[in-house]
Amino acid sequence: MPARDLDLLLVNPATELADRGTWSREPPIGLLYIAAVLERDGFSCQIVELSIDDRPIEEILAILPVPLVIGFTCLTNTSNAALRLASKARTWYKTGDPPVPIVVMGGPHATFAHRDILATGIVDFCFTGEVECFISRFIEIATRERDLAGIKRQVNVLGKEAFNIAFLDKMGSLVRLAGKESFPKDLDALPFPARYLHPINANAGAYKTATVVVNRGCPNQCIFCSRQALFQRCRWRSPRNVINEIRAIHDAGHYDYYNIYDNVTVSRDFMKELLRLIIADKALSLPWGAELRADMIDDEAASLLRQANCKCVATGIESADDGILRIAGKFQSIDKVQQGLAVLKEHGIPVQAYFVIGLPGETRATFEKTVAFLKASPLEPGIDKVDFFAATPYPGSALHDRRDELGIEILDHDFDHYDCQHLICKIPSIPMHELEAIWAEAKALETAFNSGNLKKGRQPGSNDATHSST
Numbered sequence: 100m101p102a103r104d105l106d107l108l109l110v111n112p113a114t115e116l117a118d119r120g121t122w123s124r125e126p127p128i129g130l131l132y133i134a135a136v137l138e139r140d141g142f143s144c145q146i147v148e149l150s151i152d153d154r155p156i157e158e159i160l161a162i163l164p165v166p167l168v169i170g171f172t173c174l175t176n177t178s179n180a181a182l183r184l185a186s187k188a189r190t191w192y193k194t195g196d197p198p199v200p201i202v203v204m205g206g207p208h209a210t211f212a213h214r215d216i217l218a219t220g221i222v223d224f225c226f227t228g229e230v231e232c233f234i235s236r237f238i239e240i241a242t243r244e245r246d247l248a249g250i251k252r253q254v255n256v257l258g259k260e261a262f263n264i265a266f267l268d269k270m271g272s273l274v275r276l277a278g279k280e281s282f283p284k285d286l287d288a289l290p291f292p293a294r295y296l297h298p299i300n301a302n303a304g305a306y307k308t309a310t311v312v313v314n315r316g317c318p319n320q321c322i323f324c325s326r327q328a329l330f331q332r333c334r335w336r337s338p339r340n341v342i343n344e345i346r347a348i349h350d351a352g353h354y355d356y357y358n359i360y361d362n363v364t365v366s367r368d369f370m371k372e373l374l375r376l377i378i379a380d381k382a383l384s385l386p387w388g389a390e391l392r393a394d395m396i397d398d399e400a401a402s403l404l405r406q407a408n409c410k411c412v413a414t415g416i417e418s419a420d421d422g423i424l425r426i427a428g429k430f431q432s433i434d435k436v437q438q439g440l441a442v443l444k445e446h447g448i449p450v451q452a453y454f455v456i457g458l459p460g461e462t463r464a465t466f467e468k469t470v471a472f473l474k475a476s477p478l479e480p481g482i483d484k485v486d487f488f489a490a491t492p493y494p495g496s497a498l499h500d501r502r503d504e505l506g507i508e509i510l511d512h513d514f515d516h517y518d519c520q521h522l523i524c525k526i527p528s529i530p531m532h533e534l535e536a537i538w539a540e541a542k543a544l545e546t547a548f549n550s551g552n553l554k555k556g557r558q559p560g561s562n563d564a565t566h567s568s569t
Contacts, residue, residue, distance in 0.1 A: 104164035106142040106238050108200070109133065110156070110171045110188075112180040113149040123307040124150075127172055128360075129206070131292030133234055139290050140235040148298035149184075151305065156184050157191045159300055165192065165200065167241055170226075172206040175493050176518040178216070186221045201241055201250065205230060207329055208514075211495035213265040214273055223247060224254075227275070228263040228329060229282040229315070231289060236261065282331050286315065287340040291347055309348045309357040313341050313373070314365045320428035321417075322505070323455060325495030326361070335365055338373040345383055356410075357387045364395040374403035386410040393439030393450075394431045401446040412443060413451040418458060419472035420465040426505075427458050428497070437476060444477040452478060456541050457490035457522060459505045462529050466537045470544065474553075481551025487541035488519035490526075498524065 109130045125131065126148045134144040145166075147159055169188055173181035185202050192199040204216055205226035213225035226234075237254065244250045251266055255274060258264065263281040268274050283289055297305065316333030317326045341359075348354050363370050370391075377383050388411040389404075404412065416436055417429050424431060443450055454469060473485065492499035492509055502509060506527040516523065522538055525531050547553040 104143070105145060105166040106168065106242070107133075107137060107144045107234075108147065108163065108166035108169045109144065110147045110169065110181075110184060111149060112171070112173060112177040112184060113153070114174070114177055123305075125294065125306040125309055126150075126298060127206075128292055128310045128312050129230070130172060131294060131296070132289060133170075133230055134293040134296050135290040136231045136234055137238065138293055138296070142235060142238050144293075144296065146296065146298040147300055151298075152300045154300075156187050160188060160191055163299060167200060168203060168238060169200045170203045170205060171222075173204060173208045174206060175208045175212075175491075175514050176516070178208040178212065178514050180515075182216070182219060182221055189221060201247065207325055208494060210329055211325060211493075213275070217265060217267050217273065223266065225265040226263065227265055227277070228331065230263070231283050232281050233258065233262045233264070233278075237264070284332070284334065286334055286336045291344050294348070294351060307353065307355045309354045311341065311344055311348070311357055311359050312361060313359055313363060313369070314361055317362065318365070319430065320497075321415075322426070322428050322497035322501070323417075323458065323490055323493075325493050328495045333365070335369055338369060338376050341373055342376045342380065342383075345377070345385075346380070349383060349385060354385065357385060359387060359389040362391060363389045364391040364400075367395060367400070370395075370400060371403060374400075374407045377407040378403065384408065388412060390414070392431065393443070394435035396439035396442055398442050398445075401442045401448060404443075404448055405446040409448060411449045411451060413453065414439075415453045415455075416472075417453070417455045418461075418465060419469040420460070423458050423460040423465055426460045427455075433472065437472070441477045444479070444483075449483050450478055451484045451486065452476075454485065454487050454541070455490050456487055456538050457524060457526060457534055459507065459526050460528050461490075461526060461534065461537070463533060463537065466541070473544070473548070478548075480548045480553040483548075485545055485548050487538075487545050489522050489538060491517050491519050491521075491523050493517060 111126050111130060126146055130146055134146060137144045145163065152159065171181040171185050181204060185204065189199060189202055202222050203224045203226060204222045209216055209225045210227040213227055216222050216225055240253045241250050244253055248269060251268065254262060254264060258276055258278065260278040260280050262276045262278050265273060265275045314335035316330035318333050320327060345357065348357055386408050389409060390413045393414040417427060418424055419433050421433060440450060490498060492502060492507065498507060508525040509523060510525055511521060511523045522534060
């Protein structure tokens, strides 16, 4: 295979959330980790971010070196777009020389829907799960071998333990490798995300909001989430390693906010140690937000969050009905959630609260219970924020994989609609027309609350201060 000037080109399709005039979040953190690993190992990588660029993909590719491998990441609701982009790229590259790059796809959807993706004939390999432990080895094999069949043969021979990958053999049969050594066990050993490698189609410093991932995997079993299936084991970084990354974000000079994911309360001890380290380093002045479980927050934790300059927390409440929470695998006490919200508000921390409509067991009565919970909560319309999401059967989630057991009928198979803003499922506990009515009421309530037009009495722990939020 002829020498290339670029080993891997990574493409992120635009999401439905992206406003190209104001989009300031950096590319998906997984792409930045992949780029960092490749750069560390002596390979070259570039990123194309389409959330900030609505030019045709062909126009962007025309000004870039032809890569050895081109990779597309996708969520379920961007998977159709990713396949269209991959098809256009493959067609465009056929008109030139050297030969067409190897086409790969990764991300949550490619992990769980790799069979369907490979069946399109557009994609040569699906990376399934975490990639950092084998991406350099894959690029090395692709560099050494002279054709696609040779690459597949070497991956199959050499990668049974070290690869999380799927492809079709020469007979069209699926080969799925799920190596025991294919995921990073020590997250501290990974290089920090390659934020210095800004997307090739963006100006340096274009991104203002950084993402800091402190853990992978989840000990919870929520049926609407695929995270516990995506990551083989629950792991989290050391607080000092996280602090060093936050320092690097400050030192970059162009960020004005960062978000901590996936769940800073995955361990109370971890959370409190991290917060104390942020507080102790007076140079760490950037505001930030985090995802957490409200039922894990006590007065000490809320006080530390405030002192550490946390400006907003997001928390998944889902429903105020204990029966729905039990079916959904969301093992939390709704009373403790209410207590946690009150403590957060007492310390002046704005909250973004998430609710899910249409989970198994949903009825008019359970919805009204959730509405009553919200109205009785210390959350303040116009200051705090609520989001109502539709239960969505993402491949890899129990809503999808256990749908027969749960009595779920999937009505809509267009993945473009899998954005949590469309009712996808019919559930046995409520007629569809009634679920649609509840959904409309929930979205109207969301609009009224977030605009400050929802009238509710002053609640204990409310605060007259004006707060910023994510």
